[in-house]
Amino acid sequence: MLSLKRFNLTDLLAFIVISIGAVFMVAPLLWTLSTSFKSKAEVFALPPVWIPETFHFEKYIEIWEKGPLLSGIQNSLIITVCVTIIGTFTSSLAAFAFAKLRFPFKNMIFLLLLSALMIPYPAVMIPQFILFSEFGWVDTLKPLIVPGLFGNIMMIFFLRQYLTSVPGAIIEAAKIDGSSYFGIFSKIIFPLIRPAVAAQLILWFMAVWNDYLAPIIYLNSPEKQTLQLVIANFNATYAIQTDYALIMAASFIALLPMLIIFLVFQKQIIESVAISGVKG
Template identity: 75%
Template sequence: MVHTKQQKISNAFIFVLLCIGAIVMIAPLLWMVSTSFKDRQDVFALPPNWIPAVFHFNKYQEIWTAGPLLSGIINSLIVALTVTIIGTITSSLAAFAFAKLRFPYKNQIFLLLLSSMMIPYPAVMISQFIMFSEWGWVDTLLPLIVPGLFGNIIMIFFLRQYLYSIPNAIIEAAKIDGTSYFGIYARIIFPLIKPAIAAQLILWFMGIWNDYLPPILYLNSPEIQTLQIVIANFNANYAIQSDYPLIMAASVVSLLPILIIFLIFQRQIIESVAISGVKG
């Protein structure tokens, strides 16, 4: 009885802490949405008004003419979809090779790839910029697309762990039947790891969509800039004018695709991370 009572008190305390943490995390998001519907003067009202007395929707019309928001969305979609679709194929092929094939120095090569995760991007961005500049890729989307086409080491790692749960006997039976390695991947491996691929693809898409540092390095022309650079320019240009509702409206529009994707696929994301951590 005493143990049960202590457990209830502990659970209640944890629940209260989680609620406080959730409020702290969601409050800025709610304030951003609320501000996007306010007038300029209402933003600085004291005490703050979380719910505007009058909802102004005109800022959601102004954002399309105040800056290249539409082209930013299109450019971000081009980069994110191209990299995630092609990069997922190459990453899953690499994971299949590291998990199920036998070749010399397999583990050493995989550890070398994993060690690259410890190298921060600022350590290589200058050399990358010089290389891409010599190739004439600056102010194009190529520096953002081409490197990702060769795969993502984080996705390779998680898919490799997931593939360890698949019996080798299935692959050996397919090889006896004369199926090639690409046939094994396409007909057996890929259908089995679809849930893990879907979750990792979504996480990768979200990361590329929110990426800021590489685009700010390589993209100069407004018509070629990605969405996050456009939002940063909104902040630089309109914060001086105290037009925070316009900035927040643009931020809400940029957030919507990621929020919708996460709400739809949150179960697959959580399950994939849990399964990849348990199996292998």
């Protein structure tokens, strides 16, 4: 009976802590959505007004007229889709090679790739900018797309760890049957790692979509800017005018795709955490 009480008390404490954390995570989102429908008086009302008396939808019309929001969405989609789709494919191939193939200095090359994670981005930011400037890529989407096409080391590491549980006998049997390495990958390996790939692709999509530092370094023209830069410009321009409802409306539009992806694919995201804990 005592152990049961302790168990229930532990569950209760865990539930309380998680609930408090959920409130802190969800409350800003609800406040953003609520503020986007408020009048200016309600935005600055004390005590704060969570539910406006009248919902004002005009800010969701104004955001399309007062900034290049549509081009920002298009640029973010182009970068995110190209990087995540092609980069996921190359990362999967690299993970398969590091996990199951035999070639000289395999472990050394993999350790070198992992060691690159210890180098902070500000340390390579200026050399990268100089390199891409020599290529004539500044103020284009290429610096944000091309590096990601060669894969993501975190995804490579994750998928490699996942592939260590796949028996090597399966691959040897396929080789005896005359299958090529790419045939082994496409017909055997990829179907096995599809859940892990889906989870990592979703997380990478969210990271690239929300990236702010790299776009602000390379993009100058308004028509080239990503959605995050457009939102930042909204904030810099209309915060002075205290038009916070407009800023919140633009912010919620930027947040909406990620919110939809999380709600639709939350199972895969949770599985990625569980898989990384078990397989890693």
